[in-house]
Amino acid sequence: MSIFSFLFGNNSVQDKPIKVLSPEEFKAQIQDKDVQLIDVRTPAEFEAGHIEGAKNIDFFSGKFNVEFDKLDKEKPVYIYCKSGNRSRQTANKLAERGFKDIYDLEGGILNYK
Template sequence: MSFLSAIFGTKSPQNDCITVLSPNDFQSQVEGKNVQLIDVRTPNEFKSGHIKGAKNIDFFSGRFNVEFNKLKKDKPVYVYCRSGSRSRQTANKLANMDFKEIYDLKGGILNY
């Protein structure tokens, strides 16, 4: 599939709106700024420590879509989890929900 994409130059909408950021870049873009910063870990993981200003929306929650639909789709959204797996899946879901600018923390909070 990526071979065909390379030949024909087609990208999925997800590739256009998702950017994976290094911990340093992620930190410089969220610290002290008023951004949509979302921690997609469980509430217990969130309580054990999170990035200041983050909102907790549990990836496994039945209210996942409801909570994300409360956010502004035309504003950047920054997502992270423990190691990067749930935030990557979240970024793909958000792209399918028509979010325009999604930033995913590479390696999750373990690398932050």
């Protein structure tokens, strides 16, 4: 660790694998592609409406880590929730678990439509 990093921290945006995308960017990147698209809302929220092709992994589930460990850490993962809070927390957890490219929908599905 350099003295600069020690004194000022090393929280450069480029160092994080997390990218927050606008609804337009998110939609463009997942459209017509085979991506790991994850909805981290509850099953009831998911059933009430979700983005086509999304897999539901409930943020509050006790199986959250087990389900994410089944995904490919080398492939981009696109995540969203209702408003962006759970997906932001999920993105941070995934970064800690070694995922390389994490895309978070800004403002959640409420902002998507």
